[in-house]
Amino acid sequence: MASASISMRKVVSPRNIASASAFVSPSPTVNNSLGVVLRRAQGGSRSPQSLSLKSSPSLSPYVARVLTPSSQAKSPLAESTSNITKKFKSVRKLPWSDGGEASLGVHTFAQSVGRHVDVLESIDECRRTCLSFDTPDRTDSLIRYKQKNCGIFLLGKGSFGTVVEALYKGKTVAVKIVEPNTGSMRQIRNEMNCLNLHHPNIVSMLKVVLPDNDIAGVVIMERVCGCTLQKLLDHDFLKDQLSKRRSYSVQLSSALKYCHEHGVLHLDIKPQNVIVENFMDNCKLCDFGCSSLIGAERQYLQGTVGYAAPEVLQGIKPTAAADVYSLGITMWQLISGTSPYKGHREHTVIYKVVTDEYRPELPPASCPEDERFLSLIQRCWSQQPQCRPTVQQVLEELEQIQCS
Incomplete structure (x- = not known):
């Protein structure tokens, strides 16, 4: 998309570092369409927790270890965090401990908290340098997107396509990715009817890119919380x-x-x-x-x-x-x-x-x-x-x- 800067945002909850439900790992095969990538990522055989973050040059080895699923990780901290998530679901339900040697792999509660804070700060740094879609070639953007292994925050998914949260010209927006077929082409053309509508009670439409052959169409709109x-x-x-x-x-x-x-x-x-x-x-x-x-x-x-x-x-x-x-x-x-x-x-x-x-x-x-x-x-x-x-x-x- 020419003169457009869209950056997919990483989303990690401080309450549950190991839980990666807000992340979506793209499909191993980029099929010239972000809609296809998202669909396969949601419906594929890989677990939503499979992040493959080790290869990312912007992540420190420690951050990669913590964010790697327990089935692949060898860090006791990552393993125990994942187990705690599944078993207790809430910090208030964690068992009391005297801070001695434990499977968590740390000696004191303070050290544990400190390590978690370090991880969050590192992740926030990565989020600020996330991938930009500042190119007219959407296919090239998708390839670079896959190579970066970026996580994205899904807002909705249905027959209309997939809606994700993104950054566009420095603002948080919602991006609807519409599949390249006849029905979707008609729908996205209809969406263009409101490009010039600006009213406090209408969700603003910022940009529409029509589908092209096997490449999905994109609708960029105001993000309403x-x-x-x-x-x-x-x-x-x-x-x-x-x-x-x-x-x-x-x-x-x-x-x-x-x-x-x-x-x-x-x-x-x-x-x-x-x-x-x-x-x-x-x-x-x-x-x-x-x-x-x-x-x-x-x-x-x-x-x-x-x-x-x-x-x-x-x-x-x-x-x-x-x-x-x-x-x-x-x-x-x-x-x-x-x-x-x-x-x-x-x-x-x-x-x-x-x-x-x-x-x-x-x-x-x-x-x-x-x-x-x-x-x-x-x-x-x-x-x-x-x-x-x-x-x-x-x-x-x-x-x-x-x-x-």
Whole structure:
């Protein structure tokens, strides 16, 4: 990637030096694609702890010994650290010792702590000098990446590809590696729709590199520390947080209004595509892999069945009203705390939504504001697109409800 500097970060927990779960060792064979390397590293026969750090010129012999798995290491410190990790899982559960001779290979607790601190400092030094992807040739970058034996921090993995944490122009970012196939090419082109979108409630897209033959595509985006709105709902974290649920509805409406003003339809609004930042005050819309420009022709159906508008399920060209429908289903989920049409098969949902105007059951209103909120949801998921409010009208009404 020209004029781009991406550095993969080493991640080691001070609580468990020998545990290398945050490291991923690349495949022995570099297959011209970071997506392939990551896939084989995760699914291969090698253990996640197989680091092969001995050959790294930037690591001292002692650091390499400690980070080498116990099956390969001959250092008693490395062996005992690995055993402690498996047996006790927590520092508080370690057995008491008088500091005498032990299998740990050190004489005092202070010496043990000192050695661990030295290791962490050495590792931090290595992290600051980690590999740079400052080259237009991604294949060459991958070869050098393999030779350096760098660890990387995985943020997510699924059918869309793999997301890793990296450095880009001195900033921590999230990098999505998309497999080079027809479906992925379409998705990554859709992601490009939001390159010029800059809004506090939208995850910023910094750079997109399209797949080329057998080389994976890359999407570089803002790194948001938090979790998905779906995860918060699954764990009932918003059960008694009425103000936050309304706030998220306002923020999503604001983000969607901005998208529509800039000619972009998201077409996959759902809690799984919303990231809530760590302090839970701010949320951001993400994943524009199903997006489309307003008025563009679509030859395929994308999105999520439970959130897709009836006209989208029928194959009709979507409009801004399709996003309003999905927003209405998402707002219902914020109130109910459950996923729509739970327990129903997808083909049943499609049939009933399109032919019977079937919708999720509304919960009872506990106050006048709730009644207005539920009424707004019903208008958002109206069967006919022309009967739904615009996202501007939704935002204005939500702000009035929030202030009442």
